[in-house]
Amino acid sequence: MNFYSKFFLILILSIVPLHCYRNLTPKNQKESILDLSNVEWESDVPINLSSNWEFYWNELLEPSDFQTLSLVSVPVVDFRPWTNLEITKEKFPAKGFATYRKKVKVQKKSDPIHLELYFSHLYTASKVYINGKLEVEKGKVSLDESQIDPDRTNTSIHIESNQEELEIVLQIANMSFYHGGPRSEFLIASPKQMLLFKSKSLLVEIFVFGLIFGSALYHLFFYFINRKQRSFLFFAFVCITFLIRIPFLNSKSYELFFPVLSFDFQTNLLHFVNIATFLFSISFLSELFKPYNYPYVRYTFYIGAFFACFTPLTPVSIQHYLNLIYIIVYLVLFLIFSIFLLIKYRNEAQGFYFMAMGLFSLAVFCFLAISLNYYGVQGGLYLIIGYLFYVVFQSASLSQYFAFAIESRANIEMRLHKESLNALSKQRAEMQLMVHDQLGANLTDLKVYVERLISGLNKSLNETFGLENINQRVVSIIQSLRNQLLYIEDLNLIFENFVTGIQLTLLRRYSDVGREFEFVPSDEFVSYFSQIRITGKNQSHFLNIFYMLYEVCTNDIKYGKGESIWNLHYSNGEFLIHQKNLIRNSELIEKVNPELKSIKQRLVQLKGRLHVQIEAGIYELRIYFPEDRSIHF
Template identity: 25%
Template structure:
């Protein structure tokens, strides 16, 4: 397995180098020459303006000198050394035969003679320095065009800040001069240790944007995966491995966003460089710690407890060291940290996967394959950041493959659980099939019985409510007329009343008629209140319907010597402007009962030569569903009603009759209560307006609308 890992790693390295050569050959049909003695002559080289060219080769190097373009225009130019780029200056030897210190400052210089299609182009060119440690300034053709941080000659005067940046300049037809001042007192790497690319401003800008977008997309994937596994743990606290995996994705996401294209510094330019480096190192240590905890949680039988204890001490100690010390201290520990802590953690994880695969644990083989990819890319990053391998940062790709294998294991686990559940369900269904049939039959029987019992119970409940309310009303309200009848009858029987006997006999008869009417009204009102009345609602044209009702009572009113006036809006503009007629929904018999009661009351309290005025009008009512109301009013010139009685007369047994009204003209006191209940069923209302001595006006309203009756609505 170790041989396979090494073969896989070798294939990745060769593939990376091949892709770099392919990209260079695709961008430059002829292999571009490397810089020699600080000069790069590309005048005879054809290149595509859409591609970039690496500025590799020999550059002039001035150690411990911060030179500017004016220094090279003097009579005595400084003496330089020649160094190969890209490489950290710790790879360069000094005059004593040793190597340069990582702390120091220097100036790099390169002169370029560009091809004609680039030097004479109308568009500017751009440089793309990926990483220069740790602060730098760039001059091109005598102009300061960019930089990061503040270059200094000691740790106090330097402000480190290093991330990929695009600088633009206008090329010249002759030699173009590039001068880069670099200082480093902040970290292990120093100088120009990655490629600097040259190309058109558009192509370099798009390259930078694409790199940042790609890195942001990868970080977004890690963030989504972290959030998903966090929700898995939130909904099922037993899934500790889901929490560990969520934190693992988060740690690698943090590392990705501060490395490579340094998207965090690109999007947050005010983020301190020191904290970005701390985030890089802490996230790597957290990744190793979470990886060990995750693998131990997934395969506890194969885990080695001593490794967990040791890693639980060393890795948190490293995190504390990175957090408490500055970058110029802990970055020098990268090599021992990489090969003494991270690499053993990877080997331990591989060992656990090998043992679990040997014991045929579920999902162990696929997880091990994914981890091999992850480990190969992790080894690539270790060698790349220790400047042993000229590749790129690719750990996020390896982790993505690892995530896919874990997703596959998770889906396999759910599929197996679902399959087992289906098998158990099938067995249970077969075992209980007969019992379910019996239960189903008994359930149907019980439902039928229950429905019959509910129906019978409802009928009994309605009947009992009707009986109770009727008996209550009869016992409470009929006692007075019965007592009166008994008194008159006893007086006649005992001879107390002799002279006016016919008069009292007539009173007994009048009381009996009123009692009979009261009993009928009580039954009718009780049925309405207990919802035992069936209403036959239908849509009718309100004007002809009301006109027909009004005419029914014309003869009776006029026979009492009272003037009867009907006022219908048949000729008003409201009804003739549209092609539609006005409709209402009502029960014709019940609505006639309401109008009959109002006209009877008006006759009872209006003296001869008085007037009864019946009126129909249509009014807007925006607060209602239909938007209109049909208002029917019965107005008389009778005795009127006192204000304190105008609300009470719609309650049962409430009458506002003046003392002058004879007993034979008094009603049961239930008619208006019945009218109120009927209007409630019609979604309407009823009310009164009256002044004592000036008559009364009773009005009831129904929802109305314009329309035409359909064939099935017509009687």
């Protein structure tokens, strides 16, 4: 199974209902009494009582009212907003109130039983009676619309009863929201099973929250170490807006840490969070596709955000409609603009497939959550999963984009460095040729002229004018010039092959003084330097090594004799240069040891150390210095 097949499989499995509860199909669609007397409450998962509720429109009935009320032709409906019901040809308005009633047989005989009811927030104020007793009131329910106080919290009711049957009476009133009535699931289970159900939902939220929080920190960290990549900053802010929303969805986990917030406060807070999400999202896209500027799209989002900031000042009766319209319109616009950028610049857009899958997941889960919520089904967990998919795929896309940017920058730097090296090499070659052709030719002419004078004059005149000394100085200057030209060649070779360049440089120096030279680098030493390319960033490090070895050779030529043996090793991130030779005068060597000062100065820069041993006329020098791992990056 390839990557894309796995992705769509995961997506399909995610769309499957995520809650661990059981739905029941009623045998009689017009019967509100449900028989659950055969349920093993301690072991069975929660049961959803979302079907077959008696519905009494425009009435707030007390449990006692049902004793005298005629129940002929009472509508039986699902546990959904009354704005979605079609009992009559005309739909019910959002404003109003109603009573829902249901009977559940929970056991076969009258024994003590402990159960729990759980449902998420309703639209928008509610009262719950169990067997004639008021158990909970969320907000304030009233026949007077001005007295209705909305509430946006989930409800848990513990029931301790010895009766066989539960009578559930639910009063709901709404005066401001665009939906009215119940929503989501109405669950019943033992306290143990209900706690397990809530814990599973909460664990999913904590898991998603942790991943998004980690992604936000990750992208903030990358922004702070590379301030030019502002797309990482805006994406981190998008993640933060998701983090603010998650505690207000599904389980309402914010209630574990903060006092319960009012319905209006939560509505306005989440509305402003939505505005921030769209602004940061469009800024993220603009930074990601910075070379392709679309200011009119950005201005559209800015203007929409500006007007959306004033919707909390509008009448409550239309505020929620405006908030919903703003979310849908700008979510669609954001997705269309994102898809447009991806398709048009797919060749330039690194991480194209990850970004496309992230947007597809966000679109599917967001519209699924909005649709479910609109029809009265809990969609909060689907929205959370949508956030997760979007953040994960966008993080992968950004990582690929950043890796491509780093690779491109490194390639550009490498090309520039190669061009610099080629230009420097040409400059050295031209300088070498110029010095050789002009200065070398003039010195050679001078040498020939002096030799002719020496041969044409008698010995006394030669001694008077010191022509032999002049001739020797000319020969010495020519030799020095030759050595410098060869030194330039050696430097060129070092940039191409470091080990070979060092070997040839030392070989020429020892050959000039008539000494033998043995150069033995280990395989690890050769392999290390063959894998490292000298660039502008690590050039000083390699030149330090070269000049240090050059000075070691100089000291050996001055005070040593016979064959000079060089062993070069590399092991476990450390280099060892072991140089050994005979010495002409042990006492002199001990006096001039301070001449190692320049070598020690080089070693300070290389963070190394040295050890000198003189025994039986043999001089041994060991130089240790660590590998500089920074030159690899």
